Amino acid sequence: xxxxxxxxxxxxxxxxxxxxxxxxxxxxxxxxxxxxxxxxxxxxxxxxxxxxxxxxxxxxxxxxxxxxxxxxxxxxxxxxxxxxxxxxxxxxxxxxxxxxxxxxxxxxxxxxxxxxxxxxxxxxxxxxxxxxxxxxxxxxxxxxxxxxxxxxxxxxxxxxxxxxxxxxxxxxxxxxxxxxxxxxxxxxxxxxxxxxxxxxxxxxxxxxxxxxxxxxxxxxxxxxxxxxxxxxxxxxxxxxxxxxxxxxxxxxxxxxxxxxxxxxxxxxxxxxxxxxxxxxxxxxxxxxxxxxxxxxxxxxxxxxxxxxxxxxxxxxxxxxxxxxxxxxxxxxxxxxxxxxxxxxxxxxxx
Amino acid sequence: xxxxxxxxxxxxxxxxxxxxxxxxxxxxxxxxxxxxxxxxxxxxxxxxxxxxxxxxxxxxxxxxxxxxxxxxxxxxxxxxxxxxxxxxxxxxxxxxxxxxxxxxxxxxxxxxxxxxxxxxxxxxxxxxxxxxxxxxxxxxxxxxxxxxxxxxxxxxxxxxxxxxxxxxxxxxxxxxxxxxxxxxxxxxxxxxxxxxxxxxxxxxxxxxxxxxxxxxxxxxxxxxxxxxxxxxxxxxxxxxxxxxxxxxxxxxxxxxxxxxxxxxxxxxxxxxxxxxxxxxxxxxxxxxxxxxxxxxxxxxxxxxxxxx
Numbered sequence: 001x002x003x004x005x006x007x008x009x010x011x012x013x014x015x016x017x018x019x020x021x022x023x024x025x026x027x028x029x030x031x032x033x034x035x036x037x038x039x040x041x042x043x044x045x046x047x048x049x050x051x052x053x054x055x056x057x058x059x060x061x062x063x064x065x066x067x068x069x070x071x072x073x074x075x076x077x078x079x080x081x082x083x084x085x086x087x088x089x090x091x092x093x094x095x096x097x098x099x100x101x102x103x104x105x106x107x108x109x110x111x112x113x114x115x116x117x118x119x120x121x122x123x124x125x126x127x128x129x130x131x132x133x134x135x136x137x138x139x140x141x142x143x144x145x146x147x148x149x150x151x152x153x154x155x156x157x158x159x160x161x162x163x164x165x166x167x168x169x170x171x172x173x174x175x176x177x178x179x180x181x182x183x184x185x186x187x188x189x190x191x192x193x194x195x196x197x198x199x200x201x202x203x204x205x206x207x208x209x210x211x212x213x214x215x216x217x218x219x220x221x222x223x224x225x226x227x228x229x230x231x232x233x234x235x236x237x238x239x240x241x242x243x244x245x246x247x248x249x250x251x252x253x254x255x256x257x258x259x260x261x262x263x264x265x266x267x268x269x270x271x272x273x274x275x276x277x278x279x280x281x282x283x284x285x286x287x288x289x290x291x292x293x294x295x296x297x298x299x300x301x302x303x304x305x306x307x308x309x310x311x312x313x314x315x316x317x318x319x320x321x322x323x324x325x326x327x328x329x330x331x332x333x334x335x336x337x338x339x340x341x342x343x344x345x346x347x348x349x350x
Numbered sequence: 351x352x353x354x355x356x357x358x359x360x361x362x363x364x365x366x367x368x369x370x371x372x373x374x375x376x377x378x379x380x381x382x383x384x385x386x387x388x389x390x391x392x393x394x395x396x397x398x399x400x401x402x403x404x405x406x407x408x409x410x411x412x413x414x415x416x417x418x419x420x421x422x423x424x425x426x427x428x429x430x431x432x433x434x435x436x437x438x439x440x441x442x443x444x445x446x447x448x449x450x451x452x453x454x455x456x457x458x459x460x461x462x463x464x465x466x467x468x469x470x471x472x473x474x475x476x477x478x479x480x481x482x483x484x485x486x487x488x489x490x491x492x493x494x495x496x497x498x499x500x501x502x503x504x505x506x507x508x509x510x511x512x513x514x515x516x517x518x519x520x521x522x523x524x525x526x527x528x529x530x531x532x533x534x535x536x537x538x539x540x541x542x543x544x545x546x547x548x549x550x551x552x553x554x555x556x557x558x559x560x561x562x563x564x565x566x567x568x569x570x571x572x573x574x575x576x577x578x579x580x581x582x583x584x585x586x587x588x589x590x591x592x593x594x595x596x597x598x599x600x601x602x603x604x605x606x607x608x609x610x611x612x613x614x615x616x617x618x619x620x621x622x623x624x625x626x627x628x629x630x631x632x633x634x635x636x637x638x639x640x641x642x643x644x645x646x647x648x649x650x651x652x653x654x655x656x657x658x
Contacts, residue, residue, distance in 0.1 A: 076561045078553065108564030121555040124574055126652055139565055171653045187563065
């Protein structure tokens with residue numbers, strides 16, 4: 001494991017001997033929020049790897065812990081109330097979780113960049129977009145104002161913002177939603193990071209623009225070989241772009257598989273039910289399927305498998321014993337006592 | 351932008367005439383005979399009284415007096431006090447002192463109020479924040495003359511750090527203590543405004559973005575958080591300049607400063623219409639101009655605001 005040092009010159013970037021070693025390893029990550037109403041276990045024992053150039057989708061409904069996982073990786077949790085209580089986040093072997101804030105800061109933007117959901121509120125309303133993109137070069141690279149602006153224009157071109165040269169001095173509110181998200185992407189992209197975490201990047205956009213933005217992310221990733229973590233609740237968004245999918249429920253990873261495997265044959269009842277809830281063209285006019293019940297309150301997660309109160313296959317063991325994330329044949333994992341039965345479809349709905 | 355400024359300047363004209371007329375009307379409605387003040391106990395002989403009446407248009411209808419007075423003002427002739435001194439001279443003595451006092455108070459407000467409010471906001475709920483909240487509440491609830499006398503007594507007389515009263519020239523250093531007193535209440539409001547605004551913005555998405563961009567904490571706070579938090583503070587500061595100029599009556603009396611407040615107070619006691627109206631005219635203009643400046647400053651601070 002190499003001892004990573006941050007170096008700001010492009011030709012002297014830290015590297016591992018093995019180019020195919022994971023660029024990010026999250027291990028047994030626990031995050032809790034200590035609130036007045038009790039301790040909310042937002043993330044419990046999340047473990048995953050990200051390979052260079054790989055796209056990992058983290059899928060889950062609101063409150064499943066997917067955004068908190070992203071914030072913990074970035075080190076931008078609101079502390080208090082949020083605390084990382086256990087686990088490690090290793091970037092090319094370096095546990096950035098353990099670094100002092102001053103050193104950790106330099107990984108943000110430089111090594112791992114983030115794109116947020118609502119580009120309008122995530123961009124500072126009082127600075128021009130050129131300033132906000134150029135700031136990356138001025139702060140991290142010590143570039144002059146003029147150089148930063150040139151770089152900003154280049155990046156705006158790269159994310160296909162028309163008339164970049166004229167628009168570089170415009171403010172966020174003067175752009176459309178899709179263009180604003182492109183500016184967020186330009187900021188994330190600016191220092192050529194190894195990983196981009198996109199937290200619901202297309203949720204605030206309308207459907208046609210969603211497709212364009214996803215296409216842009218996919219193209220940029222193909223050019224630069226960066227790893228992409230795509231956080232979403234939208235199964236439709238991830239289907240085309242993700243290599244791997246991790247499904248989260250009540251703060252735990254409950255299934256992990258190659259996209260195609262997960263879609264064609266889920267190994268966890270929750271995933272199976274999610275897929276069943278996708279509206280289908282051939283079922284036009286029929287009532288849409290929903291998973292009964294609501295996601296658990298994170299201050300009071302059900303004992304055993306958190307999904308058991310809503311699971312159509314639940315048996316007595318499910319409320320007693322928390323299923324571990326077991327390795328399932330085909331380079332996948334599932335946290336269900338009955339993954340075998342789920343896979344071959346032999347379980348009966350109660 | 352240009353048309354906006356022009357329109358605002360044109361709007362000042364009716365406000366200017368309305369405000370001056372109102373003041374004029376109120377001053378002439380005050381009880382007491384100005385001639386009695388001018389001539390004292392013994393009274394003037396009839397010819398002098400008539401001359402004075404003619405000069406100050408006493409006893410003539412309100413609109414005539416107002417018209418005569420405004421005619422003078424437009425040619426920068428502000429009239430004379432009852433003791434035959436040009437009002438322009440009186441104002442020339444009083445305004446520089448008050449401007450110095452207000453400037454000092456204003457600087458104290460900004461350079462102490464904003465940083466302390468910022469730190470309190472960043473440490474919300476901690477000891478420092480609670481102290482600021484409690485301290486400012488205390489300052490706001492105590493009348494200004496109590497604060498003034500207490501500071502004069504302890505800092506001026508007991509400790510001797512400042513001159514307890516200000517000499518006629520009113521140099522900057524002697525005005526420091528009065529400026530602190532004059533600025534305390536606004537200072538308290540500015541701390542609270544800044545604190546609230548910072549608390550509101552600290553969890554804003556763009557602040558989180560700034561952290562995620564790997565910017566140093568200092569830059570996140572000063573460049574991204576503070577600039578957005580200052581917008582309500584600037585509004586308050588703009589209105590406060592006018593208040594500092596005109597509202598120093600109590601402070602000026604405590605510290606024996608011959609500024610606008612003191613002069614105005616004397617003039618009101620004497621029913622000296624030309625002096626009162628002239629000073630208020632200037633104050634009205636100061637208010638109007640600073641309000642315009644604040645509105646223009648908005649557009650600089652927040653590009654979403656555009657004037658057409």
